[in-house]
Amino acid sequence: MGDTPHLVLSGLAKTYPGADGAAVRGIDLTVERGRILAVLGPSGCGKSTTLRLIAGLVAPTAGRIEVDGRDLTDVPVHRRDMGVVFQSYALFPHLDVARNVAFGLEMRAVGKAEVKRRVGEALELVRLGHLAGRRIAQLSGGQQQRVALARALVVEPSVLLLDEPLSNLDARLRSTMQDEIGRIQRETGITTVFVTHDQQEALSMADSVAVMNEGRIEQTGTPQDIYERPARPFVARFVGRANMVEGTSRGRDGERTLVELPGLGKVPAAGDPVETGRPATVMLRPHRIALAAAAPESGGARGTVLSAAYAGETVAYRVRLGDDGPVLDVERPTGSEASHGPGAEVALSWDPEAPRLVADPS
Amino acid sequence: MTAEAVAAPAVRPVRPRGPGRHALALLAPGIVALLLTYAMPLVWVLRMSLNESGEGGLIRQTVSFATFAEVLSSAHWWNVIGQTVELGVLVTVCTLVVSYPLALFLARTTSRWRGLLVALAVTPLLISSVARTFGWMAILGNQGLVNKTLGELGIISEPLQLANNLTGVVIASTEIYMPFAILAMISGFGRLDPELEHAAASLGAPRRTVFRRVVLPLTLPGVLTAALMVFVLSLSGYVTPRLIGGGRVFVLATEIYDQATTALDWPVAAVLSVLLLALFGVVIAVYLRAQKVLEARFTGPQGARS
Known part of the structure; x- marks a missing residue:
């Protein structure tokens, strides 16, 4: 664990057609196996686009994405093997909790008995075993967040991507889920990238933080580096x-x-x-x-x-x-x-x- | 939903001064208008259906089901009912099939032209369906655009029978009901969220699977509403079957008109009207049942949502 580059972004850039400037202007990032990287920046800085580029939901204008040395730049979303937790959770409203979690396994043609076992394990991991038969509309925000995590993790993806994972929760729930995400990440040991505009979230949850502004990375480092030794005025002002x-x-x-x-x-x-x-x-x-x-x-x-x-x-x-x-x-x-x-x-x-x-x- | 609405006031504490009187005063003009234009004629039709008809437009004032029995024992009228339902089903299926991709595109596009495109999709409503039906006659007739073109290109030697039959009525009705279907679908596609499709793709679903497992189930309620609308419109449709049918397509709406104005057999016209109403009742019951089943998938088996 650690120290081996797992996810590598090099020169990653994205310009949306018709947009004035580039959303992402050449990003180089390395995440080591089993570590958590936070991409921190104000809204509109390109951090969500970066996450979508990694997930394959957006095609880059330039640059490369590699996982374990394998070039994934041109691999379509559904074959990228990334677990994504969306800001809105994007749970399927027509399926119950268990079938939401089972979705990814069904796509991988896993046998029925194994689907059942792994869905059960995933729901236990997020402590929702008792709600397997519930509809999404019957869940609270925090429960929906846990289902979204279980659904992304059950397929054992190579990388877990979280888009503003805590922004839709109230303050009290936010600190609970912050601990929960940390625990789940430690238990699964999955390489994780999460995007946030909340510096406290980034500093306390991540092993390393990349501060983004206007489509560029201003500084990458440990939370201590970022807070105590900011490399640029933007970082000093934005973080703390x-x-x-x-x-x-x-x-x-x-x-x-x-x-x-x-x-x-x-x-x-x-x-x-x-x-x-x-x-x-x-x-x-x-x-x-x-x-x-x-x-x-x-x-x-x-x-x-x-x-x-x-x-x-x-x-x-x-x-x-x-x-x-x-x-x-x-x-x-x-x-x-x-x-x-x-x-x-x-x-x-x-x-x-x-x-x-x-x-x-x- | 209805059950809740009825049950809810019972548990609420009784308010000393409700808005009852004011509300009633405000509702009065509407209620009077409905009574005059809807309830009274309906009662009158129901009453007429219990009469019997004699020779030469004579109406015998009776209270019997004799006319019902006469109509329901006639193969001819069963044929008309059958053709009405057949036309309704065909038109509904065709309209849904051609409207769905359009509605899906309009609901999902983020283009800044979206508003204009939606408006364009419903502009045909600005032209009367009579004018549009005549337009279709000019296109589908034996000397129409399609047959002329195909004939001159040497693709066909005999004109295709596209008008004066069920085919023509289905083609024209489909186009005429498309704006309704598209509007009903767009407004019923509220659960569609591009992020859900992204989520499915990120979980390993290729595009076709995303459509089958996510888009289709989420758009079904909208499709169901559109189906009800088109089916009901088509059951009561008069202009298109009459004009394009060329006197060879017999449906309830055209037959009611003929019985009332040509044959002057008002009791039979009234019975056919009641049967058409009964048909609507069946369709709406089926719709409500289907809607309940569909909604149960979103809210749970008991529909229990706190």
């Missing part, structure tokens, strides 16, 4: 909240680059070095900034609280640096520290790992 402060590089300081930022002075930031004198963008996550009541005449970064919004577990501050510097979002946990009202003078601090250089796309 981020303060992006633009300044000028003032050379190296050991491992870090010194960046002169308005209202903050020279700040050492980790990340790919930027030449002295060149513009540089520094990312600071709101929760990594600490606030303290400003002592008069003390050094360091200072600012004025513009607003403070209480949100239960945290307080979201907006703080203007200096007198007319940039405004930063700051998020502090409630309870453990004093809160600051609007107009309060505060001193800002952070651990040296917090500021990150984020390269602008060239």
Whole structure:
């Protein structure tokens, strides 16, 4: 398990006839056997098209799709052996739960007794054994989701594709199904690609995340890479909240680059070095900034609280640096520290790992 | 559905002031119009069917089933009933077969011309069916477009008998009822979802299997509604059988007209009308039964949906 490339996309592109631009502009991705890849991006970024290209529901304009080294680019959908769970679930309303799950097995001419056994196993896997005879219209959203999973998995496909698997569920059910999908994926060990616009979903469920924007992949990496070391401003802004402060590089300081930022002075930031004198963008996550009541005449970064919004577990501050510097979002946990009202003078601090250089796309 | 509608008010708490009086006032004009144009003539026809006819258009006021007995014991009238049903079945089958692919295309297309295409499919309704029937006579007649063309090309030596018989009536009726069938089908294809076809394909179904296992079952309710509509329209159709039939196609509608206006045998015309009504009743009962069976596949055997 792991480390052997299972699904490989190379130079995959799709332009819809009559559309202004390409929906997908050359995608290279590798998913290792048994791993989960999340394709994360805003709506219209081409992530669903990418999934449909892999499933074979959409023919690519260019590029290749390989599974286990076998070129599947020109193989029609029904011979691709991909399990697809659609955003709308797409369950057959005229068939009951068991017959929905049996559909793929019947297409593979599996014997009746074996169909029965495997449908039973698949329904047990998604914990719906007791609902085999129900109609689709009689199921809740979460149950429909489980049927869709069972139907896709029962044929033991080479790859499982999930299109926005949790978007149609309410918040409580979403976290349950998130755990369920994780458990089922671990139990079956199936290579999985899922598409989502929800960064929390992508970070917590996937082994690796590909962030997409405007038909391109902005960055691929582990959830930690994506969140803590975003390669581009888009990734930093889309995955979690981020303060992006633009300044000028003032050379190296050991491992870090010194960046002169308005209202903050020279700040050492980790990340790919930027030449002295060149513009540089520094990312600071709101929760990594600490606030303290400003002592008069003390050094360091200072600012004025513009607003403070209480949100239960945290307080979201907006703080203007200096007198007319940039405004930063700051998020502090409630309870453990004093809160600051609007107009309060505060001193800002952070651990040296917090500021990150984020390269602008060239 | 009807059972639920009737049973539902019983369990609801009684409201102190219902909308009853206002609703009745608003319904009154419609009810009066229906009474005058529908219920009264119907009662009158039923009454007439219990009379007996004498010589020369004489009507004996009786209350007997003698005229029914007379009609139902006549081979001629059974023949007419048979031909009416035969025409209805043939027209329904032909109309469904030619309309289904069109309706399926119109229901599934994402083209921006879809609205225009649907409108085009029903534009024939803008022309009276009398005019369209005359059009078909010009096409199907012995000196018509088809026979002329085939004759001049030397493909046939004798003209094909396409008019003045059942064939012609079926061809013309099929075209005339197509817009109704297409509309009924499109509106009945609501369960069709391209994603279901994608799901079936991703599970290994080739296109033909997708059609057989998914598209066809999901479109059956729409087809059933279209079938009912065309069958009922065709049972009561008068213009096309009369004009294209050329006096050789005898169906209930044409015979009722002849009995009432030419033979002046109103009791027999009334009996035939009642038989036609009974036929509608049978057809609608069959339709409701079939619909229930079809719906049970979507909602479960008891139709239990919370």
